[in-house]
Amino acid sequence: xxxxxxxxxxxxxxxxxxxxxxxxxxxxxxxxxxxxxxxxxxxxxxxxxxxxxxxxxxxxxxxxxxxxxxxxxxxxxxxxxxxxxxxxxxxxxxxxxxxxxxxxxxxxxxxxxxxxxxxxxxxxxxxxxxxxxxxxxxxxxxxxxxxxxxxxxxxxxxxxxxxxxxxxxxxxxxxxxxxxxxxxxxxxxxxxxxxxxxxxxxxxxxxxxxxxxxxxxxxxxxxxxxxxxxxxxxxxxxxxxxxxxxxxxxxxxxxxxxxxxxxxxxxxx
Numbered sequence: 484x485x486x487x488x489x490x491x492x493x494x495x496x497x498x499x500x501x502x503x504x505x506x507x508x509x510x511x512x513x514x515x516x517x518x519x520x521x522x523x524x525x526x527x528x529x530x531x532x533x534x535x536x537x538x539x540x541x542x543x544x545x546x547x548x549x550x551x552x553x554x555x556x557x558x559x560x561x562x563x564x565x566x567x568x569x570x571x572x573x574x575x576x577x578x579x580x581x582x583x584x585x586x587x588x589x590x591x592x593x594x595x596x597x598x599x600x601x602x603x604x605x606x607x608x609x610x611x612x613x614x615x616x617x618x619x620x621x622x623x624x625x626x627x628x629x630x631x632x633x634x635x636x637x638x639x640x641x642x643x644x645x646x647x648x649x650x651x652x653x654x655x656x657x658x659x660x661x662x663x664x665x666x667x668x669x670x671x672x673x674x675x676x677x678x679x680x681x682x683x684x685x686x687x688x689x690x691x692x693x694x695x696x697x698x699x700x701x702x703x704x705x706x707x708x709x710x711x712x713x714x715x716x717x718x719x720x721x722x723x724x725x726x727x728x729x730x731x732x733x734x735x736x737x738x739x740x741x742x743x744x745x746x747x748x749x750x751x752x
Contacts, residue, residue, distance in 0.1 A: 494537040494562070494736055494743075496706055497750040502526055502534055502567045508626050510576075514633065516640040517582040519543060521626045525572040533568035539699050539735055542651055542685050542692045544583040544594060546576040546601065548629060553613040555583070555601055557594025558686040562735045574616055574625045576633065581647030581684035585638040591686035606636035647684035650677065654689065655696045661721025663689045694731065697721055701732060705744040713740050 493499050503526045510518040528534070540559040547556055550571065584591050586605055601609045612632055619625045653659065653669050660666040666689055667674045681689050697720040705711060717728035732740045 494539065494702060495746070497747065498534075499536055502528070502536060506622055508622065511630055511634075513637065514630060516645070517578060517585065517637070518633075519577045519579045519582070521629070522575045522577060523572065523622045523625065524575075526567050527570040528568055533566050536565050536567050537737065538563045538565075539695065539702065541577075541699075542580050542687055542695065544578045544591065544686065546578070546605070546629070546633070548574040548613055548616040548625075550613070550617060553601060553609050554598040555594065555604060557591065557597045557599075560596055560687060560691060562737075572617065574622075574629060576629060579644075579648045580651035581641070581644035584644050584647075584684045585641040586636065590683040592682045595686045605633060607632050643680065644684055647680055650680065650689070651685060651692060654692050657700065658719070659696065660693060661697065663693065666693060693721075698732060698735060701728070701740065702736060702743070705740060706747040708748065711744050713744075716740070 499505075503524050506523045508521040508523075509515075510520065540563050542558050544558060545556040547554060550573075581591075583594075601607045601612065612629075615632075616625050616628050619628060650666070650670055650672075654666055660669055663674055663677065667677050670677065672680075677689050681687060681692065685692065701716065701720060704716060713728070714725045717725045720728065722728035722731065729739050732738075732743070736743055738746065
């Protein structure tokens, strides 16, 4: 089974569709408590000059098989950028929020904004694993090889990890909570307990997660054809005012909301 919808968080989704092929695949039953999905990105720019692809990452850790860069990636708090040039292919496993924590003996916050070698962490030898996975030509074969490696090191499911996934899912809901207090109330948890859960199992604060999802929602909304009311959008997403929304959006996306909306409208015209 394959899913190829461009996930929220991809900046300039129409441009990204011209640069890369993105496919996602569900995990096997054994990995479902830990892994959200597998993703494959492939590109061939031919003679075209390099282009920059920007993503607003979700609160998920990843195991990434990338030529010369295979590693575990913690949550990235800023924007993630990758220069797309030449040709290449990458396979990633996106862990559920909290899904990597049972494999480790330390909080996920220690991996935030960091990449670490897979050697000694997941019981996988990085160089050999990279060669084995990326030498395969078929997406499904790559996924199966990666799953076999991770499956050999599966820990017991962790109820706190499952609670973290539920909490992040609640924050991600469209028109979802716009404050930590609102998320705490929705989950029936005290704010301090929620903060500790996120630090240990997600790697970032609930406030960061809420704002990230709201900004991802904004990029998705602004990429749709049609007119937009930026002041109303800022209010609906929980920003203090339009100026606050513009500053937060521009810092991560690289353009103001109005500039971004215009760029997407030109591509759909």
